[in-house]
Amino acid sequence: MSDPTHYRVIIAGSGPAGLTAAIYSARAELAPLVIEGIQPGGQLTITTEVENYPGFPTGILGPQLMDNMRQQAERFGAAYITDEVSEIDLVQKPFTIRIGKRHYTSDTLIIATGATARLLNLPNEKQFIGYGVSACATCDGWFFRGKEIAVVGGGDSACEEANYLTKFASKVTLVHRRDELRASKIMRQRVMNNPKIEFLWDSIVLEYLGLPQTGLEGLRVRNVKTQVESSLAVKGVFLAIGHQPNSALFAPWVRTDANGYIITAPDSTQTNIPGVFACGDVRDPVYKQAITAAGSGCMAAIEAERYLSAGE
Numbered sequence: 001m002s003d004p005t006h007y008r009v010i011i012a013g014s015g016p017a018g019l020t021a022a023i024y025s026a027r028a029e030l031a032p033l034v035i036e037g038i039q040p041g042g043q044l045t046i047t048t049e050v051e052n053y054p055g056f057p058t059g060i061l062g063p064q065l066m067d068n069m070r071q072q073a074e075r076f077g078a079a080y081i082t083d084e085v086s087e088i089d090l091v092q093k094p095f096t097i098r099i100g101k102r103h104y105t106s107d108t109l110i111i112a113t114g115a116t117a118r119l120l121n122l123p124n125e126k127q128f129i130g131y132g133v134s135a136c137a138t139c140d141g142w143f144f145r146g147k148e149i150a151v152v153g154g155g156d157s158a159c160e161e162a163n164y165l166t167k168f169a170s171k172v173t174l175v176h177r178r179d180e181l182r183a184s185k186i187m188r189q190r191v192m193n194n195p196k197i198e199f200l201w202d203s204i205v206l207e208y209l210g211l212p213q214t215g216l217e218g219l220r221v222r223n224v225k226t227q228v229e230s231s232l233a234v235k236g237v238f239l240a241i242g243h244q245p246n247s248a249l250f251a252p253w254v255r256t257d258a259n260g261y262i263i264t265a266p267d268s269t270q271t272n273i274p275g276v277f278a279c280g281d282v283r284d285p286v287y288k289q290a291i292t293a294a295g296s297g298c299m300a301a302i303e304a305e306r307y308l309s310a311g312e
Contacts, residue, residue, distance in 0.1 A: 005104045006094065006106070008106065008308055009108050010035065010104060010106035011034045012037075013034075014034055014042060015281075015290075016044065016293040016297065017114070017293040018042070018279075018280065019041075020069070021112060021298070021300045023069065023078075023301075024297070025301040030308070032073075034078055034080050035081050035083065035099065036082045037084050045066055052290075052291070083099045093107065095108075095276070108275045110278075111262060111279070111283075113246040113250075113280075114281045114293075115243040115245040116243065116244050119135070120152070122208060127212040132208070132215045132216025132235060132236050133236075135239045136238075139289075143236070144235060146168075146169070148169060148173070149169045149172055150173045150175050150219060150232060153175075153239070153242075154176035155181075158174065159174075159187040159191045160240075162194075162197050163191060163194060175200045202224050202226075203223055205219050205221055216235060218232055245282045245283075253273055254272060264277075268303065269300040279293070279296035280296055280297060283296070
C-alpha cells in the first residue's frame with residue numbers, strides 16, 4: 001500500500017503559477033499535492049475584473065479565473081490542502097514539508113508562493129482593493145480612462161507606473177514622502193517631462209475617502225514637513241512601494257537575491273537544490289503578471305517531470 005503522506009510532487013502556492021504547475025503535473029499522472037495557503041488563489045482572488053488574461057475576450061473575475069484553474073487541476077488528479085507550510089527540510093530526500101502537526105514527504109518541490117504587494121496598512125485598505133486601490137498599473141490602469149488618479153511612491157516602479165497610467169488617466173498625481181524622487185535619472189526625467197503628471201511632495205496618505213461599495217473618491221494626505229492635512233480628489237490610487245516575495249520559509253535552503261526573490265538557473269525554474277523548482281512572482285521581480293506566472297508554472301511542472309523521469 002502506498003504511503004498517503006508521500007507525493008512525487010508537492011506544490012506550495014495556489015496562484016496562477018502553482019495551479020498551472022498542478023494542471024501540468026496532474027496531466028502527467030504525477031498526482032501532485034497543492035498546499036494552497038490561507039488565501040487560495042493568490043492575489044487574483046482580491047482582483048475584480050481580469051481583462052488581460054488570454055482567452056477571455058470580455059474579461060473574467062479574478063476569483064472565478066482561479067477557481068476554474070483549480071477545478072481543472074483537480075479534474076486530472078491534483079489534491080489540495082488549504083493551509084500554510086509551517087516548516088520544511090530540504091537537506092535530504094525525500095523532502096519533508098510540515099503543515100502544523102502533519103508532515104508530508106515529496107520527491108520534488110515546486111515553490112509558487114508568490115509575492116505580496118506592500119500596502120500602506122490604512123483602515124479599509126483591503127476593502128478598497130479592486131474598488132479604487134491597486135498595486136498593478138498594467139492590470140488595472142484601463143479602468144481609469146479619463147479619470148484623475150494618484151500613484152504613491154518615488155522609485156523606478158512608481159515612475160514607470162505613473163508614466164504608463166497617463167495612457168489612460170486625465171491626470172496622475174505622484175505622491176511622495178520626500179522632496180525628490182529616488183528613481184534613476186532617466187526615470188526621473190520621464191515623469192518630470194510628462195505634462196499629465198503632477199507631484200505632491202513631502203506627503204503621506206492618511207486615509208482613503210469614499211466607500212468600497214461605491215468606489216474611491218479621494219485621499220486625505222499630510223505634509224510631513226508642515227503637518228498640514230489636505231484632500232486629493234482622485235478616483236484611483238496605485239501603490240508602487242514595492243513587493244515582498246514570499247520566500248522567507250525557503251531562504252535557509254534556496255538561494256535568493258538581495259530582495260528575497262528566489263534565484264533560478266538561466267532559462268529554467270531549477271533552484272540551487274536539485275529537485276526544488278521555483279515559479280511565479282516569488283522568482284520574478286520584473287513582470288509580475290498572471291500570464292508570466294502561469295508560463296513559469298508550466299515550466300516548473302515539465303522540469304519536475306523530467307527530473308523524476310531521469311531518476312527512474
